[in-house]
Amino acid sequence: MKKILIALDYDPTAEKIAETGYALATAMKAEVVLVHVIAEPAYYSSMEYSIMGFTGFRGFSDVNIPVVVDEFKKETQRFLDQSKEHLGDASIKTLVMEGVFADSILEAAKSESADIIVMGSHGRGGLDKLIMGSVAEKVLHHSSVPLFIIPTKEFEKKAP
Secondary structure, three states: OOOOEEEOOOOOOOHHHHHHHHHHHHHHOOOEEEEEEEOOOHHOOOOOOOOOOOOOOOOOOOOOOOHHHHHHHHHHHHHHHHHHHHHOOOOEEEEEEEOOOHHHHHHHHHHOOOOEEEEEEOOOHHHHHHOOOOOHHHHHOOOOOOOEEOOOOHHHHHHH
């Protein structure tokens, strides 16, 4: 294993996913690529969080949802840079993708020649799963490389 792709979202459990994926990469002496897939603008406007020192999108509010994808990319890059800083490794590569979550993660793994994908599974159920589906499940069914899926339910209970 020479390259590990770590898929991060803005869930507070992203910190644990990044740390666990990075520890795996360190143990294997592998390169790390952090990836985030940009979602619909409304998804970000009402989020309040602090993840690895990143406290959300500056200047974005419910009444000021950005319509310019470039602004999303800049803020997402800032999130990934902050994540990289949190992990303490300037050599980590970052990648901002757009599109369907699972498809974009698979595309990133292919384009980066990743040997393994690390991601969390939020364990959503019921209507949430019916509407959104399971990103981890979709990646699992279509990936040509191994997955390291981190169940995040325990971390979600402890998240502030």
